[in-house]
Amino acid sequence: MKIAMLAPPWIEIPPPGYGGIEQVVALLAAELTERGNDVTLFAAPGTRSRAEVLSPLESTHPDEIESAVYEADHVASTFARMEQTQPPFDLLHDHCGFTAFAFADRIDTPVVHTLHGPFTDDTSAFYARHAHKAKAVALSRYQADQAPDALEVVAVIGNPIVVADFPFRDEKDDYLLWIGRLNDDKGPQRAIAAARKAGAPLLLAGPVQPGQREFFEREVEPHVDGESVRYIGEVGEEKGELYAGARALLMPIRWPEPFGLVMTEAMACGTPVIAFPEGSASELVLDGETGFLVEDERAMAEAIGRLDEIEPERCRSSANERFDVAPVAEAYERAYELVASGVRSPIR
Secondary structure, three states: OEEEEEOOOOOOOOOOOOOHHHHHHHHHHHHHHHOOOEEEEEOOOOOOOOOEEEOOOOOOOOOOOOOHHHHHHHHHHHHHHHHOOOOOOOEEEEOOOOHHHHOHHHOOOOEEEEOOOOOOHHHHHHHHHHHHHOEEEEOOHHHHHHOOOOOOEEEEOOOOEOHHHOOOOOOOOOOEEEEOOOOOOOOHHHHHHHHHHHOOOEEEEOOOOOOOHHHHHHHHHHHOOOOOEEEOOOOOOOHHHHHHHOOOEEEOOOOOOOOOHHHHHHHHOOOOEEEOOOOOHHHHOOEOOOEEEOOOHHHHHHHHOOHHHOOHHHHHHHHHHHHEHHHHHHHHHHHHHHHHHOOOOOOO
16 A cells, blocks of 8 residues: 555654654654555654654754644645655555644545544544545544544554564563653552562663653652662663563552553563553553453452463463554554555444
8 A cells, every 4th residue: 555654743762762653653654665555654853763754844853842833834734745646545544643633634545643642531522623635543442432423543553572582581580670651650659558568679761751750759769769660861772671671560550541551562572561451551461461451450460460371472472463563553453454445343
């Protein structure tokens, strides 16, 4: 198929640091091209890809994320370039906020939009109002179930990883791992409580973002002693080795996360995940097989004592079967064909 893929305008692809959507787009564009599709990636300047790259704007905007002027400019310029392209595109795959979805009826190309964020009162109202203009792909069944009735969700497809790029270790070190943005929803303080109840050392990794400094100083920093609890800040290339060496990844979230990429990355390294059953966690973690689903910190501590029941090889094979970029790209190809054909086939 001839596919236009629309990335956000903020940072280049692949992202130089943190950039979840950008990493997803990088992997998907490359794999779809490798599979013989003609992919044009509309993305920020500096983007590198096996796909053809077009950059509608002159510069990146990493410090102005969600600024309407740049997203609107990026989308409108992409639409104009698409209209000038011959032969025309079969489909536009949109990863870019809300602007392209809102104006999807202004171009002749069918649009499929990946839902990268959770549903709120505001976003649910938006998607209900504009539902007739494009089709949607959800990252999890949980997210699909939260969608407004009017929105046509044509597939549930998780975010991809390249499992082979992650190191696998059968023999683990002694520490537990928590990784993410240090805020209340993600629950580093709950991970600390669970690890202490289990008498196991905990390693914390991730950024303290603007507005979260007070939370960090109140809930996390007083417990960091360099032995039972260590904090190493934001991590880059060493992330895979941290996953691979950990006895388990702790995921004590208290928000309906539509997809938890760190869970799939940990499993790719053969590391089980112990998670609260919020949002997509109960779909990603196979209870008793690739980790445990628990209700609170006490149950998480008890699950830490059962980690020898989980086989690292099963964690790795499950990640390969369900989240590797090849099956994810294949699932998107099926969704593209469905949307391009004009057949109405919502999954709910």
